Amino acid sequence: MRGSPLMASQRPADDPCLADLSRTELGELLDGEPSYRLDQVWEGLYRQRRPLDEITNVSKALRSAIADLLPPALGLVRTQSADRGSTVKQLWSLRDGHLVESVLMRYRNRTTLCISSQAGCAMGCSFCASGQIGFDRNLSVGEIVEQVLATLQHPSAATSRSSGALNIVFMGMGEPMANYDAVWSAVERFHGDMGIGARHITISTVGLVPGIARLTAADLPVNLAVSLHAANDRMRDRIAPINRTYPLRELAKCLAEYRRAKRRRISLEWAMIGGVNDSDRDVAELAAYARPLAAHVNLIPLNPTPGYGHEPSPQSTIERFAAELASHGVNATIRANRGTSIDAACGQLRADKQVAIGRTRRRASPRVQSR
Template sequence: MISTEETLLGKSLEELTYWAQQQGQPAYRGKQLHQWLYQKGARSLEEIHIFPKTWREKLKNYPVGRSKIKYRTISQDNTRKYLLSLDDGLIIEVVGIPTTKRLTVCVSSQVGCPMACNFCATGKGGYDRNLKAHEIVDQVLTVQKDFQRRVSHVVFMGMGEPLLNFEAVISAIKILNQDMQISQRSLTISTVGLPQKIIKLANQHLQVTFAISLHASNQALREKLIPSASSYPIKQLLEDCRKYVEITRRRITFEYILLEGVNNFSYHAIELANKLRGFQSHVNLIPYNPIEGANYQRPSQDKTQTFVNILKQQKIAVSIRYSRGLEANAACGQLRYSDSF
């Protein structure tokens, strides 16, 4: 098997131009190759018909770096979930979420996830490895090609913890921005929070949206929901978030999955407000999406609205995100890693 480091996808225009010249081709072939990879979504050199036939035939098996769609499901709202097979046979999931004005792709950053959050299907399914930058970009190209429309937004909210795959995620963001022309402000990184990583991300001085999966208003409750929280106290997490805002001058989104009878009582809302008061932030409430192997329940709309009202009374910016693709198991927290497909 040829190493994935040799794939063409993931290379910049300059790198592709150099590669083409090394193949004995004129420099302009690099620009053509760049366009076919990042705009047209070419899966092989053989399909780039503007290239000389003899060259295409010679390089028809050269690895471009594209996955194969193993399975696709479409929900009633046209949200589409894809199971993609990588070069080594491992499976990842990616979701395309369309509206009339935008097409958002929810990408995975790892094969599975080691964080083991007990309300998330991915964490219950195990972990295998980090994704390469080109494997992340491939997910966006796959969705774009299937929908036959340009992707406008990308959220790193699929399988995996993005900050555990820091270098590849940053590389993918730069490719999405520079090579696919997706604005950094239309890209979102979501993390449960890792020591030192938040400040490291801040020092990248990106214009991306940054989201913290908080899900609890105090340390004891957070540790029950997110095992890794035991090594990163919520007080320190929020201090690092404040430093992030100071460095980047960009607000932080705090994601909070509402679990009936667990973290959705009125005192939780007040406790959360006290921790975030004066913070340049926004709370994104997510009513729980059911998964197999977990006994949590989604709160009623009335209870959800009560939680919202308390936060608003406490002068906290808040909104509700009702997930798309629920019946196709494509909603937040429902993506599950498995090597048994």
């Protein structure tokens, strides 16, 4: 360790965590150590997915020096489980006190980890708890990556190692496309260093067209999901206010370009809100929007949140909605919600913050208005 910058007393600028550093940056920090030390540390962290203090082919002194210089970004506040232990939600505290949540879901032949990209969210979608609490800040690449590493290293995730493929979905708190640089760096870390295939990584967006355009030009064909929830501009303006900036026609054009470039099926997410977006006309509008994109539709029974007064559509309505989509030539799946009892289901993540109750207005007229 003689001559290593790790022996310096000052931390790097902005106090990054270990996962914030690229391989090149970590190599620079280990300058003065034998060259194979970088391989040992990097392999232990990302391929073996082990905590730093368990990478025992690296000396304890060096591990301690790295840990002192680059402490963890996340502190585990609480772990909750539901669905007989197959759904686990973790509440994390960031160094500045902001809170984020991630959710691990085990299935028979796969494990899905839903992670956050921001503390809070600025998109203001009416039914979403993250949008109801407002925006705090973007997460760093290390804070995103550490959600995955720390979750997989936690005892609650032990059985997931033998549960088939690991899927990473950016469907937690925040809008990933509004924090694109950190999100994409995390995707590259998951793919290139942890060995998670691009087809097992999904980025969900409420429809930020510039971010989708950047994703179209990127070199990895990850999955793209769009939180749609309405297929006419008047209603979507109220449910997802970003539609006022990037209306449906502009979004559809960008999605078509993504599909042509990546040859990947696009998913459209549709929260089934009773009396708001579950009518026959909604079916026709959604089918007309999804069919040219050859998109798959995920129908999600609305999950309760403290800041939204509407009820989910009845199960019979959801099943009829799916059947009508099929009759229009659109493939649709009804999602089985997981973790509702611990506020871990789609749209429920809010990191224990309180919100005021509001409602989205019902239609005043059956007439469709377009931009």
